[in-house]
Amino acid sequence: MTLEQEKNPWLAAEVRFDKAAATLGLDDGMRKVLKKPAREMTVNIPVMLDDGRLEVFTGYRVQHSVARGPGKGGIRYAPDVNLDEVRALASWMTWKCAVVNIPYGGAKGGVICSPTLMSDGELERLTRRYTSGIMDMIGPDQDIPAPDINTNERVMAWIMDTYSMHARQATTAVVTGKPMELGGSLGRREATGRGCMIVTMEALKKFRLTPETTKVVIQGFGNVGGMAAQLMAERGFRIIAIIEYDGAIYNAEGLDIQALMDHRKETGSINDFAGGEAIDKAEAMFLQCDVLIPAATENVVTSQNAERLNCKILCEGANGPTTAVADGILAEKGIFVIPDILANAGGVTVSYFEWVQDRQGYFWNEKLVNERLEDIMVQSFASVAKWGETRKVDNRTAAYMLALDRVASAIRLRGIYA
Numbered sequence: 195m196t197l198e199q200e201k202n203p204w205l206a207a208e209v210r211f212d213k214a215a216a217t218l219g220l221d222d223g224m225r226k227v228l229k230k231p232a233r234e235m236t237v238n239i240p241v242m243l244d245d246g247r248l249e250v251f252t253g254y255r256v257q258h259s260v261a262r263g264p265g266k267g268g269i270r271y272a273p274d275v276n277l278d279e280v281r282a283l284a285s286w287m288t289w290k291c292a293v294v295n296i297p298y299g300g301a302k303g304g305v306i307c308s309p310t311l312m313s314d315g316e317l318e319r320l321t322r323r324y325t326s327g328i329m330d331m332i333g334p335d336q337d338i339p340a341p342d343i344n345t346n347e348r349v350m351a352w353i354m355d356t357y358s359m360h361a362r363q364a365t366t367a368v369v370t371g372k373p374m375e376l377g378g379s380l381g382r383r384e385a386t387g388r389g390c391m392i393v394t395m396e397a398l399k400k401f402r403l404t405p406e407t408t409k410v411v412i413q414g415f416g417n418v419g420g421m422a423a424q425l426m427a428e429r430g431f432r433i434i435a436i437i438e439y440d441g442a443i444y445n446a447e448g449l450d451i452q453a454l455m456d457h458r459k460e461t462g463s464i465n466d467f468a469g470g471e472a473i474d475k476a477e478a479m480f481l482q483c484d485v486l487i488p489a490a491t492e493n494v495v496t497s498q499n500a501e502r503l504n505c506k507i508l509c510e511g512a513n514g515p516t517t518a519v520a521d522g523i524l525a526e527k528g529i530f531v532i533p534d535i536l537a538n539a540g541g542v543t544v545s546y547f548e549w550v551q552d553r554q555g556y557f558w559n560e561k562l563v564n565e566r567l568e569d570i571m572v573q574s575f576a577s578v579a580k581w582g583e584t585r586k587v588d589n590r591t592a593a594y595m596l597a598l599d600r601v602a603s604a605i606r607l608r609g610i611y612a
């Protein structure tokens with residue numbers, strides 16, 4: 195396999211799928227059904243730019259499975275979005291929702307664009323036109339988008355408004371990750387990072403570590419990595435390094451995360467932070483630590499560098515941070531992997547709570563949201579561990595097996611409509 199193939203997320207998704215399906219003894223027909231996305235849409239969307247030029251952007255929405263419930267999954271805006279990536283991300287949503295046992299299938303969307311170079315007006319026009327393009331696919335009972343890389347509450351509000359204008363009624367449950375004023379949920383913003391912290395705490399028990407004795411390195415300081423850092427620092431973890439796209443910062447005693455957040459807010463970057471020393475961002479991932487949390491993007495742990503990881507626990511905050519080829523190397527090194535479809539499932543879990551609250555028109559307090567999230571994450575961690583122990587497989591394969599089994603079982607019960 196070439197490095198390019200190794201880094202194709204759809205191929206990585208296939209390798210993991212095949213391994214779990216074989217270990218599970220899934221029949222050929224079911225494998226075919228579960229492998230291919232159920233529905234894919236490509237839209238080419240004209241958007242008027244601020245300078246008067248008309249530009250056409252390409253966007254996708256893929257529903258991998260709607261067997262257990264409506265499609266669910268984020269929308270990302272990035273220059274390198276492609277259909278194979280969106281397919282893989284959609285399938286990971288199917289498995290993720292099944293691992294935490296929430297009543298959704300899996301979907302994902304993406305638009306090829308450079309959001310940092312676009313004005314607010316351009317982003318709004320792009321979002322609204324993309325929403326209208328995929329309108330027939332989404333809906334509270336069909337497919338519910340959410341934020342992902344480079345999309346946020348504001349983008350969700352535009353989607354909610356565009357959909358609602360067409361539906362001729364305010365339809366808050368069509369997206370999650372919305373502002374509080376529009377039916378958002380308390381705790382949603384922190385949910386993915388909180389989920390990472392909860393499963394890491396569960397993993398620590400296996401190593402007889404306590405938060406105070408645990409050194410953590412986090413890649414990414416955004417919605418997932420930043421929140422995980424903040425919540426873990428509050429619990430007493432020693433966050434010794436934060437790695438961002440434009441630099442990395444290190445402090446052996448543990449970084450003051452709140453101060454680093456304030457510094458970033460003021461200067462726009464983690465660089466030049468007085469409470470730590472700047473280190474090489476390409477090397478920081480290989481620092482000796484107990485927990486490494488890649489919480490940025492895909493393909494950061496590959497066949498080229500997995501050997502150099504120096505952690506006991508790898509908690510995958512991002513989707514697909516480890517290539518399938520690297521899995522074997524991590525296993526040989528004895529690294530305890532908390533796979534993405536479990537580790538970062540806190541986000542979609544609270545998205546589910548948001549959707550439930552919107553549909554009921556009755557909102558929960560933050561304590562209730564966090565307690566229910568914790569219950570689900572702890573239970574899911576235990577279920578994956580149990581599958582791993584009884585079937586003698588690694589955590590990732592165990593999580594996939596649990597997920598495949600749940601989705602296949604739903605399909606069998608529904609039967610094939612002919």
Ligand code: GLU
Nearest residue numbers: 267268340341342542545
């Ligand atoms: N984009 C997030 C993920 O990959 C959240 C999805 C959601 O809340 O639907 O899990």
